[in-house]
Structure formats: C-alpha cells, structure tokens
Amino acid sequence: LPLAAPLQEETGPWSAGVTRYQWLVLIIASAGWLFDAFEGQLFNLTRQDMLRELIGADPQRQKFWGDLFLASCLVGGTLGGLVFGTLADRFGRKPAMVASILFYSVFSGLTYFATAIWHVALLRFLVALGVGGEWAVAASLVAEVFPTRARARAGGIFHGTSVAGTWIAAAAGLFVGTHWRYAY
Numbered sequence: 001l002p003l004a005a006p007l008q009e010e011t012g013p014w015s016a017g018v019t020r021y022q023w024l025v026l027i028i029a030s031a032g033w034l035f036d037a038f039e040g041q042l043f044n045l046t047r048q049d050m051l052r053e054l055i056g057a058d059p060q061r062q063k064f065w066g067d068l069f070l071a072s073c074l075v076g077g078t079l080g081g082l083v084f085g086t087l088a089d090r091f092g093r094k095p096a097m098v099a100s101i102l103f104y105s106v107f108s109g110l111t112y113f114a115t116a117i118w119h120v121a122l123l124r125f126l127v128a129l130g131v132g133g134e135w136a137v138a139a140s141l142v143a144e145v146f147p148t149r150a151r152a153r154a155g156g157i158f159h160g161t162s163v164a165g166t167w168i169a170a171a172a173g174l175f176v177g178t179h180w181r182y183a184y
Contacts (some may be wrong), residue, residue: 014153018146023084025145026154029138030161032101036131038172039108040073045122045173053180054117057065065117069124077129077135084133085140093141100137104130111184 025066047069051062080100107126114120139158146154176182 014150018150018154019048020160022145022147022150022154026157029097029142030158032097032134032138032163033116033158034161034168035101036104036134037162039127039165042168042183043069043073043127045169046176046183048154049178049180050114050120051117054114054120060174061131065121068121072121072125073128073131073159076125078169080129080132080134081136083129085136087133088137088140093137093144097134097137100130100133102130104128104134108184112181 021097047066048062051065055061055065084096084100087099104127107123107130111120111123114123139155142154142158143151172183
C-alpha cells in the first residue's frame with residue numbers, strides 16, 4: 001500500500017487569511033460563551049443566599065432545591081442544544097445563536113424578580129435551554145466559518161473564553177455579596 005503524501009505545512013501565522021467576518025463571528029460567539037459561563041458560575045455563587053431568602057434556612061430543603069436546580073440545568077442544557085441546533089439547521093446558525101443568547105439573557109434577568117422557589121426552578125431551566133443552545137450553535141458556527149488551518153486555534157479561543165466568564169462571575173459575586181438579585 002502506498003503511504004499517504006506528507007501534509008504540506010503552510011507558512012505564516014495561523015491567522016493569515018482570516019477575514020473580518022470570521023473574526024466577528026469568533027468575537028460574538030466567544031462573548032456568548034463567556035456570558036454562558038458567567039451566568040452559570042454566578043448562579044453557583046448566589047444560590048445559597050437565594051435559597052435562604054426564598055425557602056428559609058432548612059439545610060435539607062436547600063439541598064433538595066439546589067440539587068433540583070442543577071438537574072434542571074443539565075436537562076435544559078441538553079434540550080437547548082437539541083432545540084437550538086435544530087433551529088440552526090433550519091434557519092441558519094447566526095439567527096439561532098442570536099436567539100439563544102437573547103433567550104438565556106432574558107430569563108437570567110427575570111431571575112431578579114423571582115419571589116417563589118418554583119419561579120427560580122422554571123427560570124433556571126429556561127436559562128439552561130439558551131445556554132445549551134448557544135454553546136452548541138456557536139461552536140458549530142466557529143468551526144464552519146474558519147478555514148482549516150485556523151479552525152483549531154479559533155476553537156481554542158472560543159472555548160477558552162469560558163474561563164474569563166468564570167473570573168468575571170467571581171468578581172461580580174464579590175461585588176454583590178449577599179444581595180443575589182443584583183447579580184441577575
């Protein structure tokens with residue numbers, strides 16, 4: 001069997017030939033992913049104060065609802081990837097990504113107004129739908145628009161922005177302290 005021809009290494013920086021449009025897609029997708037991570041980590045930082053305000057100091061009830069919220073986020077994120085992925089296949093990646101970012105942003109913001117524990121449970125599920133959708137659609141969009149030679153680095157930049165979101169959430173959590181509503 002003949003051996004495959006060796007790959008030709010391209011010279012120049014990985015970003016050579018990347019267009020303004022491709023950079024714009026990377027920036028918007030990365031910002032969406034940054035705020036996905038920010039929102040999720042901020043919830044983790046504010047959850048205890050939220051639960052204490054809405055259901056009291058009973059540790060068993062707090063654990064039950066905290067675990068329910070986490071399960072709701074996992075199910076919502078999974079369904080969000082499927083729903084928004086399907087919408088992206090039908091209507092395009094860009095509109096689906098924008099819709100998913102708006103989806104999680106609106107429902108995260110509405111968390112400020114939650115007065116009952118079931119409000120938070122429902123809102124967490126809806127936020128997770130948007131987060132799961134944004135990640136799935138944005139990752140696909142970045143991979144699709146970047147040329148092969150730049151795809152791995154663009155994907156690395158995209159995925160790396162979640163770390164920045166975690167750091168920003170930590171700073172916001174310190175800033176709002178026990179006033180969890182202001183975080184949303």
